[in-house]
Amino acid sequence: MTDRITVEGVYKIFGKSPEEALRLMEAGDTKEGVLAKIGQVVGLCDVSLTVPAGSIYMIMGLSGSGKSTLARCVNRLIEPNAGRILIDGQEITGADEAQLREIRRTRISMVFQHFGLLPNRTVVENTEFGLKLRGVTVRERRNKAMEVLQIVGLASWANHLPHELSGGMRQRVGLARALATDADVLIMDEAFSALDPLIRSEMQDELLRLQRTLKKTILFITHDFQEALKLGSRIAIMSDGKVVREGTPQDIVLNPNNDYVAAFTRDVDRARLFDACSVMAQCKPLALNGEGKASSTVDRDAPAFVIDDGGRIAGVVAADALARLEQGLAIRSVMTQDYEMVTSTAKLSEVASIYRRDRPIAVVDQSGRLMGRIDPLQILARIGVPAQPPAAGN
Numbered sequence: 001m002t003d004r005i006t007v008e009g010v011y012k013i014f015g016k017s018p019e020e021a022l023r024l025m026e027a028g029d030t031k032e033g034v035l036a037k038i039g040q041v042v043g044l045c046d047v048s049l050t051v052p053a054g055s056i057y058m059i060m061g062l063s064g065s066g067k068s069t070l071a072r073c074v075n076r077l078i079e080p081n082a083g084r085i086l087i088d089g090q091e092i093t094g095a096d097e098a099q100l101r102e103i104r105r106t107r108i109s110m111v112f113q114h115f116g117l118l119p120n121r122t123v124v125e126n127t128e129f130g131l132k133l134r135g136v137t138v139r140e141r142r143n144k145a146m147e148v149l150q151i152v153g154l155a156s157w158a159n160h161l162p163h164e165l166s167g168g169m170r171q172r173v174g175l176a177r178a179l180a181t182d183a184d185v186l187i188m189d190e191a192f193s194a195l196d197p198l199i200r201s202e203m204q205d206e207l208l209r210l211q212r213t214l215k216k217t218i219l220f221i222t223h224d225f226q227e228a229l230k231l232g233s234r235i236a237i238m239s240d241g242k243v244v245r246e247g248t249p250q251d252i253v254l255n256p257n258n259d260y261v262a263a264f265t266r267d268v269d270r271a272r273l274f275d276a277c278s279v280m281a282q283c284k285p286l287a288l289n290g291e292g293k294a295s296s297t298v299d300r301d302a303p304a305f306v307i308d309d310g311g312r313i314a315g316v317v318a319a320d321a322l323a324r325l326e327q328g329l330a331i332r333s334v335m336t337q338d339y340e341m342v343t344s345t346a347k348l349s350e351v352a353s354i355y356r357r358d359r360p361i362a363v364v365d366q367s368g369r370l371m372g373r374i375d376p377l378q379i380l381a382r383i384g385v386p387a388q389p390p391a392a393g394n
């Protein structure tokens with residue numbers, strides 16, 4: 001996966017003498033300290049991050065932590081005082097006005113919290129607005145607008161006015177307008193924050209569904225940690241203009257690394273966050289058409305799955321039956337169907353619901369090939385607050 005957005009050591013100070021603020025920050029002052037000493041507001045302090053192409057990357061933090069400032073630096077609505085921002089390797093912090101206009105028109109689209117729809121224009125006119133500014137012909141922009149309205153499920157509302165739509169639908173228009181420009185990068189600043197919880201959750205599902213085919217690079221800003229966990233493939237957590245933690249949702253929940261982050265992770269439903277893969281143990285299967293004996297590598301204390309030539313599960317041999325294979329019994333005669341099976345992406349809540357005492361759980365890939373097995377104790381360790389932190393890298 002290539003990197004679409006790279007932010008390197010970006011600073012943004014709001015005030016008349018940013019150099020002085022930068023000097024104080026470099027000497028170790030905090031945002032509060034700088035404000036107290038020279039009355040300048042530190043918006044961003046040495047922010048670096050890398051957004052992989054095609055991912056949903058979350059910027060999360062409390063109000064005032066610098067999220068919108070970062071988003072505005074990325075599309076250069078404001079200029080950082082120091083550092084570099086690159087989009088597909090092109091430095092936008094050095095771009096001139098003409099280049100910037102081009103970048104904003106064709107490569108980056110914004111979706112805002114309060115939709116930013118024009119009240120007297122219809123849904124389709126709002127959707128095609130960016131294309132109109134670009135000078136795209138009526139016919140072409142209308143076709144494009146109808147195409148994206150179809151994608152967000154609003155084609156039949158094309159000729160209605162924004163006030164006739166619900167909040168969720170209006171935000172879909174905002175999304176459609178951003179999609180209409182064909183920009184690869186979407187910046188969504190608290191795009192769902194104004195929506196009612198139920199509608200918000202639907203919009204999150206919708207975005208995830210759309211993203212499976214669109215594969216845009218989305219920089220999504222939120223103050224809601226649950227939203228960050230649900231949508232993000234990676235999350236950068238900000239506090240006082242700094243990125244204080246960065247990683248996958250699972251990384252961050254397992255190892256918050258500091259109290260500020262730990263406060264967000266405490267109430268997370270781990271059973272819905274972690275998948276089967278995250279607690280899977282390796283297992284050495286028996287080959288259905290092999291020589292029929294348990295090889296010396298098979299673990300005698302655990303049941304052994306039997307796989308066919310295609311790697312799919314044919315059955316299982318209970319731990320206490322393994323010895324009988326050594327006595328020359330055929331696999332088929334000791335193999336049973338007493339097991340459960342989950343795909344590697346199944347959440348632990350789902351795995352727990354199929355768990356039956358004394359039935360081993362196999363993990364299979366999307367094509368049904370055996371990947372490993374799950375020890376139920378590992379599920380408990382992962383969803384409870386573990387007495388000992390799990391090893392890093394799991």
Ligand SMILES: Nc1ncnc2c1ncn2[C@@H]1O[C@H](COP(=O)(O)OP(=O)(O)O)[C@@H](O)[C@H]1O
Pocket residue numbers: 014041042043061062063064065066067068069070
């Ligand atoms: N134009 C501005 N002038 C002065 N201070 C600003 C300006 N924009 C933002 N700030 C300050 O920068 C900090 C970060 O703001 P912002 O990026 O909007 O935070 P967030 O989006 O995380 O709520 C805040 O302390 C805010 O008051």
Ligand SMILES: [Mg+2]
Pocket residue numbers: 067068069190
């Ligand atoms: Mg903001």
